[in-house]
Amino acid sequence: MLITRRNFLRGSTAAGIVSLAGMPPEFLRRAALANEARSNHSGGRILVILELEGGNDGLNTVVPYADDEYYKARPGIAVARESVLRLNDSLGFHPQLVGLRELFDDGMLAIVQGVGYPQQDRSHFRSMDIWQSASLESAAPDRGWLGRALDHAADPQAPDAPALAVGLQRLPLALTAANVNVPTIADIDGFRLNAGGDDEAGQKRRDLMRELAEPASGSSGESLFLERAAATAYRTAERLGEVTRDYQPAAPYPATQLANNFKLIAQMIAGELGTRIFFVSLGGFDTHSQQAGAHQALLGELSAAVKSFYDDLKGHGLDERVVLATYSEFGRRVKENGSLGTDHGAASQMFIVTSGKGGLYGDHPPLTDLDEGDLKFHTDFRSVYATLLEKWLGYASEPVLGSQFAMMDFV
Amino acid sequence: MTSALESPLSPCDFNSHGWTRRDAAHLVRRTAFGASHKDIRQALDDGPEATIKRLLDTQAESADFMARDAALHRVALDSADIGDLRAWWANRMLYSANPLAEKMALFWHGHFATSNAKVRSVRQMEAQNALFRRHALGSFRELLSDVARDVAMLVWLDGNANRRRQPNENFARELFELFSLGVGNYSERDIKEAARAFSGWHVRKGEFWYNSLQHDTGDKTVFGETDNFDGGDIVELSLKQDAAPRYLAKKLLQFFVTPSPPDDAVAELAACIRKNDFAMRPVLQTLFSSAIFFASGSRHTIIKSPADFVLGTQRTLEARVNLRESVRLMAQLGQSLFEPPTVEGWKGGRTWINSATMLGRANFAAELTMGNRFGQIADPAEVAAQFGWHDSHDAVHYYVELLLSRDAPLARDAIEKYLAQATGPLGRRLRGVVHLLLTLPEFNLV
Numbered sequence: 001m002l003i004t005r006r007n008f009l010r011g012s013t014a015a016g017i018v019s020l021a022g023m024p025p026e027f028l029r030r031a032a033l034a035n036e037a038r039s040n041h042s043g044g045r046i047l048v049i050l051e052l053e054g055g056n057d058g059l060n061t062v063v064p065y066a067d068d069e070y071y072k073a074r075p076g077i078a079v080a081r082e083s084v085l086r087l088n089d090s091l092g093f094h095p096q097l098v099g100l101r102e103l104f105d106d107g108m109l110a111i112v113q114g115v116g117y118p119q120q121d122r123s124h125f126r127s128m129d130i131w132q133s134a135s136l137e138s139a140a141p142d143r144g145w146l147g148r149a150l151d152h153a154a155d156p157q158a159p160d161a162p163a164l165a166v167g168l169q170r171l172p173l174a175l176t177a178a179n180v181n182v183p184t185i186a187d188i189d190g191f192r193l194n195a196g197g198d199d200e201a202g203q204k205r206r207d208l209m210r211e212l213a214e215p216a217s218g219s220s221g222e223s224l225f226l227e228r229a230a231a232t233a234y235r236t237a238e239r240l241g242e243v244t245r246d247y248q249p250a251a252p253y254p255a256t257q258l259a260n261n262f263k264l265i266a267q268m269i270a271g272e273l274g275t276r277i278f279f280v281s282l283g284g285f286d287t288h289s290q291q292a293g294a295h296q297a298l299l300g301e302l303s304a305a306v307k308s309f310y311d312d313l314k315g316h317g318l319d320e321r322v323v324l325a326t327y328s329e330f331g332r333r334v335k336e337n338g339s340l341g342t343d344h345g346a347a348s349q350m351f352i353v354t355s356g357k358g359g360l361y362g363d364h365p366p367l368t369d370l371d372e373g374d375l376k377f378h379t380d381f382r383s384v385y386a387t388l389l390e391k392w393l394g395y396a397s398e399p400v401l402g403s404q405f406a407m408m409d410f411v
Numbered sequence: 412m413t414s415a416l417e418s419p420l421s422p423c424d425f426n427s428h429g430w431t432r433r434d435a436a437h438l439v440r441r442t443a444f445g446a447s448h449k450d451i452r453q454a455l456d457d458g459p460e461a462t463i464k465r466l467l468d469t470q471a472e473s474a475d476f477m478a479r480d481a482a483l484h485r486v487a488l489d490s491a492d493i494g495d496l497r498a499w500w501a502n503r504m505l506y507s508a509n510p511l512a513e514k515m516a517l518f519w520h521g522h523f524a525t526s527n528a529k530v531r532s533v534r535q536m537e538a539q540n541a542l543f544r545r546h547a548l549g550s551f552r553e554l555l556s557d558v559a560r561d562v563a564m565l566v567w568l569d570g571n572a573n574r575r576r577q578p579n580e581n582f583a584r585e586l587f588e589l590f591s592l593g594v595g596n597y598s599e600r601d602i603k604e605a606a607r608a609f610s611g612w613h614v615r616k617g618e619f620w621y622n623s624l625q626h627d628t629g630d631k632t633v634f635g636e637t638d639n640f641d642g643g644d645i646v647e648l649s650l651k652q653d654a655a656p657r658y659l660a661k662k663l664l665q666f667f668v669t670p671s672p673p674d675d676a677v678a679e680l681a682a683c684i685r686k687n688d689f690a691m692r693p694v695l696q697t698l699f700s701s702a703i704f705f706a707s708g709s710r711h712t713i714i715k716s717p718a719d720f721v722l723g724t725q726r727t728l729e730a731r732v733n734l735r736e737s738v739r740l741m742a743q744l745g746q747s748l749f750e751p752p753t754v755e756g757w758k759g760g761r762t763w764i765n766s767a768t769m770l771g772r773a774n775f776a777a778e779l780t781m782g783n784r785f786g787q788i789a790d791p792a793e794v795a796a797q798f799g800w801h802d803s804h805d806a807v808h809y810y811v812e813l814l815l816s817r818d819a820p821l822a823r824d825a826i827e828k829y830l831a832q833a834t835g836p837l838g839r840r841l842r843g844v845v846h847l848l849l850t851l852p853e854f855n856l857v
Contacts, residue, residue: 122599123584123588123594124753125588125594125753125755126594138595161766165765168765169745169752169767169768170745170752170758170762170763170765170768171761171762171764171765176761181766182765183765183766183767184765184766184767184768185766185767186743186767190743190767190770190771191766191767191770192770192774193770193773193774194773194774194777194778195777196776196777196778196780196781196782196842196843196846197777197781201833201834201835201839201840201843204829204832204833205829205843205846205847205850208825208826208829208847209773209847209850211825212821212822212825212847212850212851212852213850213851213852216821221712222670222711222712222713222714222760222761222856223711223852223853223856225761225764226714226764226852226853226855226856227852229764229765229766229769229852230769230773230850230852232766232769233765233766233767233769233770233773234769234770234773236766237766237770288569288572288579288581289569289572337577337579338572338574338576338577338579339569339572339577339579343580
C-alpha cells in the first residue's frame with residue numbers, strides 16, 4: 001500500500017503512544033515542513049540534466065551539411081544533405097530531431113557548439129568522470145559538480161531531496177555529494193516501502209525502521225552513509241506517494257524508457273516536490289560500428305521524449321520554470337572508421353532547453369583545423385555549468401568549479 | 412588488531428589474540444556468500460589455519476549438489492535463457508562446497524566485465540564463466556591470456572572489427588585501462604600499437620579464430636619495446652609493468668578487506684603477487700591470514716553487493732531459495748549477473764546504494780521473513796526450540812550475533828522491547844525481529 005503521512009500518523013496512533021514516543025520529533029517537524037514546502041516552492045527554478053552516455057556523435061546530430069569536408073570524411077555514414085532539418089544555411093539537424101527542431105523554432109532550444117575541455121581524454125570512464133565532476137585533476141574524483149553545489153547550497157533540513165536521479169540503477173558521480181544523500185529512483189512502482197504487513201506489528205516495525213535508520217551520533221564512514229541513505233529512502237518514498245497520486249499528463253508521451261523518466265519528473269514538478277535538480281541518462285551512444293541505425297533510433301527517442309516533456313510542462317504552466325541541458329562525454333572522430341561507425345573524439349555540442357533564449361551559441365568548429373583528427377573545442381563545458389549554477393539556480397559557481405568561468409547568455 | 416609496527420600483510424597473531432566467534436564469522440562472510448550458524452560454528456571449531464586451507468583447497472562436492480547443479484546447468488543451456496544461467500550460478504554461490512571459488516569467479520566477472528546484452532549467447536557466457544571458475548584461484552597470467560581469446564570477450568569488445576588495415580582499439584584499451592594496469596599507466600600510442608597486435612583475433616562459427624589475413628605482422632612499439640608482437644606478447648608485456656600487480660592488489664584489497672586500502676598494504680600485496688608470479692592461491696592465503704584482514708578497522712567496512720545481500724542473507728538464514736526470483740531481485744538491486752552495466756564492471760561500495768536499492772533491500776527483508784517470494788527461511792520457532800531459549804534476550808542475542816556480529820546496543824534494546832511487546836505466535840514474533848535486523852542500515856555492511 002501507499003504510505004502517506006496521514007495514514008502513517010493514523011497507524012502510529014493506533015499502535016499506541018509507545019511508538020510515537022519512540023519516534024524522533026525531527027520526523028514530525030519534517031512532516032510539517034513538507035506542507036510549507038508545497039507553498040514555498042511554487043515558482044522555484046528547476047534544472048534537468050540529460051546525459052547522453054557513450055559519446056554522442058555530434059557531427060551527425062547537428063550536421064554541417066554545407067561543408068564538403070564533412071561528406072569527404074564520412075562517405076559511408078554522413079547524413080544526406082537533402083534530408084537534414086535545416087537550421088540555417090550551413091547547419092541542420094539529423095532528420096530524427098523533429099521535436100528539437102520545433103523547440104528551436106519556438107526559441108526554446110539553445111545549441112552551444114564546440115564544447116569540450118583542454119587535453120580531451122578519450123576514455124569513456126575518465127572523460128565521464130571529468131564531465132561529471134567538472135574537475136580535470138588526475139585523481140579519481142569522489143564528488144560531482146552538482147553534488148558539490150548541493151554541499152554548498154542545499155538545506156539539510158529541507159523535507160524533500162534536493163536532487164534526484166531518475167531511471168538510473170545507481171547514483172551518478174555528478175550528484176554524489178559529501179553531506180547530502182541524493183536518491184535514485186528507478187521507477188515509481190519500486191519506490192514503496194513494504195514493512196511486511198500493515199497490521200499493528202507491521203506498523204510498529206515501520207516506525208522502528210525509520211527510527212533506527214536516523215543517523216546515530218558518532219556514526220561515520222560507511223555506517224553514516226548507509227544511515228543517511230536509508231533515512232532518505234524511507235522519507236522520499238512517503239513524499240513521492242503523496243505528490244504523484246493525482247497527476248494527469250497534459251501531453252502524450254511515447255512508450256520509451258526515457259519518456260517514462262521525463263513523465264515521472266513532470267509529475268514530481270507538478271506535485272511541487274521541493275527537488276530542484278533532476279538527472280536522467282540515455283545510454284548507447286558508443287557507436288563504433290554500423291552506426292546509422294542505432295544513432296537514428298537514439299536521436300529519435302531523445303527528441304520525442306524531450307518534446308513531450310516540454311509539452312506536458314507547458315500544459316501545466318511549468319515550462320518556464322524548467323531548464324534542461326544535455327551533454328555527452330565526448331564527440332566522435334570526424335572521419336568514420338572501417339566498420340561504418342565512429343571512434344572516440346573530442347569537442348561536441350550541448351543542447352539547452354530554455355525559455356526565450358534559444359539559438360546557436362558559438363561557431364561550429366571547423367573540419368579543416370583538427371586536433372589529432374578531432375574537432376577542437378572553443379567553449380569550456382565549465383562555462384556552461386557556471387551559467388546554469390549562477391544564472392539559473394542562483395548558486396555561486398566559483399566554490400563549486402574551483403575557479404571563475406565566463407558566463408553565457410542562454411539563460 | 413594491527414599495530415603501527417606490524418606490516419599490514421604480516422600474519423595475524425591468533426596465539427595472542429585468540430580466535431573468536433566473531434573472527435570466524437568475519438572470515439566466512441568475506442570469503443563466501445553469507446555465513447549460517449553452522450558455517451560459523453565449523454570455522455570456529457577448525458581454527459583459522461584449517462579454515463583458510465579448506466577455503467583454498469578444492470573440496471569434493473556432495474552428490475546432491477552435483478545432481479542439482481547439473482540439472483540447472485542443462486536447463487540453462489537448453490533454454491538459452493540467461494535468467495536460467497543466473498539461477499544456476501546463484502545455486503553454486505549458495506551451496507557449493509567451494510564458495511571462495513564462486514566468489515572469485517564473481518570477482519573476475521566484474522573485472523573482465525562482459526555483458527550478455529551484447530554477446531547474446533548463453534553458451535558463450537557460460538564458457539566465459541567456466542574460464543573464470545577454472546582460473547578462480549589459479550594464475551591470473553593464464554586467465555588474462557585465455558580471456559584475450561575468449562569468444563564472449565571478443566564479441567563484447569569488437570574483435571572481428573579489429574583488422575589489419577583498420578585496427579579497432581576497443582580490446583587493447585580495456586586490456587590496459589581495466590584488465591591489467593589502470594588509467595595513467597600507458598599512453599595512447601601504446602593502445603594504438605597494441606591494438607595492431609590483436610588484429611585478426613576473430614570469432615568464426617562461435618569459436619576463436621586466428622585470421623592470419625587480417626593480422627598485422629609489422630613491428631609494434633609498446634611500453635618502449637619494439638618487435639613483431641602478437642596479442643599474447645602484449646599480455647606478457649602488460650604483466651611485466653610494475654602497475655600490473657599494484658592494480659590487481661588494490662582491487663583484491665577493496666573486494667576482500669577494506670574500501671580504501673592503505674598504500675603500504677597495496678604495495679605489500681603487489682610484491683606478494685609479483686613474487687608468486689600472479690598465482691592467486693598463495694596470494695589469497697597471505698591475504699586471508701593477514702593482520703589487516705582481521706584488523707578491527709577492516710571489519711564491517713564493505714558494503715554488501717546484491718549477491719552478498721540477497722544470497723548471503725538466504726544462506727545465513729538457511730533458506731530454501733527461489734533462485735529465479737532471487738537473481739531477478741539482484742538485478743533490480745544493481746547486480747545483474749552476466750550483464751554488468753559497462754566494461755568497467757560493478758564499481759561496488761557506495762555505488763550499490765541509493766534510495767531505490769535501499770527500499771529494494773528493505774522490501775526483500777520483509778518478503779524473506781514474512782512472505783515466500785524468495786523462498787522460506789528456517790522457521791525461527793524451530794530454531795528457538797532447538798536452542799531452548801528462555802527469554803527474548805536469548806533470541807535477540809542469537810540473531811544479533813548471527814546477522815551483525817557486533818555490539819549494537821541501541822538496535823538491540825529497541826528490538827528486545829519490540830519482541831517483549833509483540834503478540835501472537837513465537838515464530839511470527841521472531842520473524843519480526845529478523846525483519847528489523849535485516850533492515851538496519853548496518854546490516855548492509857560485511
